[in-house]
Amino acid sequence: MDLNLFTLIGEIVVICILVVLVLMIITSVLGLILLKNKKLVFPRILLFTLNITYPSLKSILKLLQFDDLAIDRISIDLRNRLNKDKFKELNSEDVIVVLPHCLRSTDCPAKLGTSGLECLKCGKCPIGIFKEICDKKNIGVYIVPGSTFMKNIIRKREFKGVIGVACPVDLNNAMTTLENYVTQGVYLLNDGCINTLVDVDEVIDLINVTKPVTTYTKEDFM
Numbered sequence: 001m002d003l004n005l006f007t008l009i010g011e012i013v014v015i016c017i018l019v020v021l022v023l024m025i026i027t028s029v030l031g032l033i034l035l036k037n038k039k040l041v042f043p044r045i046l047l048f049t050l051n052i053t054y055p056s057l058k059s060i061l062k063l064l065q066f067d068d069l070a071i072d073r074i075s076i077d078l079r080n081r082l083n084k085d086k087f088k089e090l091n092s093e094d095v096i097v098v099l100p101h102c103l104r105s106t107d108c109p110a111k112l113g114t115s116g117l118e119c120l121k122c123g124k125c126p127i128g129i130f131k132e133i134c135d136k137k138n139i140g141v142y143i144v145p146g147s148t149f150m151k152n153i154i155r156k157r158e159f160k161g162v163i164g165v166a167c168p169v170d171l172n173n174a175m176t177t178l179e180n181y182v183t184q185g186v187y188l189l190n191d192g193c194i195n196t197l198v199d200v201d202e203v204i205d206l207i208n209v210t211k212p213v214t215t216y217t218k219e220d221f222m
């Protein structure tokens, strides 16, 4: 290989690094505006730069011992806002709710079926409340232990919109994978394999907003 080729490769590498750096700066500035001021500036540009710089930004934040989940939260918040108006137009039967297995109680009596956990609405965890409301609105509820089940659901049932609940990393990944659907995501408030927590009212508000709009609250089912 001659010297000119080495120089060309070197220049291309430097240009790529500079492009990624510029994209990371744009993502950080727009992301911080979104997180701090709840203000969405150039959403499509932010989504584009986030998708490209996601692995690099996560690694840098981890290295600097900052909260790397902030990137996932920004991405979820962004997708929620971008899809909000379209989501409100959906009929409830065209929507499904996907909940994580870890929300269930330690005493959960439900058994695992081919489409996930089959909730008995025993009242020991918020999944039962979501299921009660969704049953009234003809919304499919899937309580899944992993992404394999999600693939089964996509194969088995037609839907246009998804309300997803998961930890920030899983939820962000799922919303990216389900880009062709109208998604709304609520991330868990803590980590764990069981008894995790979610903002119950936030999930119910999303269920209520699907057509026909309803006004259920958790108190209606407690």
Ligand code: SF4
Residues within 6 Å of the ligand: 104, 105, 107, 108, 109, 110, 117, 118, 119, 120, 121, 122, 123, 124, 125, 126, 127, 128, 129
């Ligand atoms: S409400 Fe459903 S998921 Fe929750 S503990 Fe009872 S059966 Fe299990």
